[in-house]
Structures are given as C-alpha cells and as structure tokens.
Amino acid sequence: MSTQLVCPRCEQDxxxxxxxxxxGAxxxxxxECDSLWWPSEAVKVAQAQFLDDVVAARLGIEGNPWSDRVWADVIQPEQEASAGEGAVPGRNDRAHPFARTETD
Ligand SMILES: [Zn+2]
Structure with missing residues (x-):
C-alpha cells in the first residue's frame, strides 16, 4: 500500500x-498532534510545523484559526479530495463548490 510514516513528534499516529x-496545496x-509537513520537507521533528500556525498564516489571521471554522472548511484528506476526481491536482473544488462559511 502507500508508504505510511509514523509521526516523529508524537509517535501516536x-x-x-x-x-x-x-x-489544493x-x-x-x-x-494526533496536528503536526504538518510540506511535501518537500523531511518528516522529522525539526521540520514539523503546527497546523494551526500554517492555517492562521494562510488565512492572514492571528491566534487560533478554529474559533469560527473547522478542519473541513480548510483542509481535506487527499483520499477524499481525489475520490471520483481522477486526482487532478488543484482542481478538486468542483465537488465542493464554494462551501465556505461566510456568515457575519
Ligand atoms: Zn503526531
């Protein structure tokens, strides 16, 4: 199957x-511990970033990005993203057209 790497930070998942x-990045x-790695980086503790920090930076906000959104609003598993889509990179938004929550 696919290569399964155990998280080097928590070793729990x-x-x-x-x-x-x-x-589609x-x-x-x-x-388990919300550690994030970019594909170009080694999956090691030294390269680990926190999902919260990365998401906050991408959204241009400070602090906890999950106060008014959930993971599913921002990220999705690769399997889910490519299911039925032929795994076209960056073109997965057709299955979820503008499902953003913009309730003020
Ligand atoms: Zn972990």
Whole structure:
C-alpha cells in the first residue's frame, strides 16, 4: 500500500496526506498532534510545523484559526479530495463548490 510514516513528534499516529481546499496545496498531517509537513520537507521533528500556525498564516489571521471554522472548511484528506476526481491536482473544488462559511 502507500508508504505510511509514523509521526516523529508524537509517535501516536501515521502522517496522512492532506490538502488545502483553497488551492489544493498538498501537505502531510498528523491528526494526533496536528503536526504538518510540506511535501518537500523531511518528516522529522525539526521540520514539523503546527497546523494551526500554517492555517492562521494562510488565512492572514492571528491566534487560533478554529474559533469560527473547522478542519473541513480548510483542509481535506487527499483520499477524499481525489475520490471520483481522477486526482487532478488543484482542481478538486468542483465537488465542493464554494462551501465556505461566510456568515457575519
Ligand atoms: Zn503526531
């Protein structure tokens, strides 16, 4: 099967391929400790970033990005993203047209 890497930070779970819904940017995520790795980086503790920090930076906000959104608003598992889509990079938004929550 696919290569399964155990998270080097918490060693409690495998890192999973995810992507950002906004632009399809892929990354690896440990859902146990929310560690994030970019595909170009080694999956090691020194390279680990926190999902919260990355999401906050991408959204241009400070602090906790999850006060008014959930993971599913921002990221999705690679499997889910490519299911039925032929795994076309960055073109997965057709299945979820503008599912953003913009309630003020
Ligand atoms: Zn972990």
């Amino acid at each position: 495998y890192v999973q391929p995810y992507r950002f819904k906004a632009d 892929p990354f690896l995520l440990c859902t």
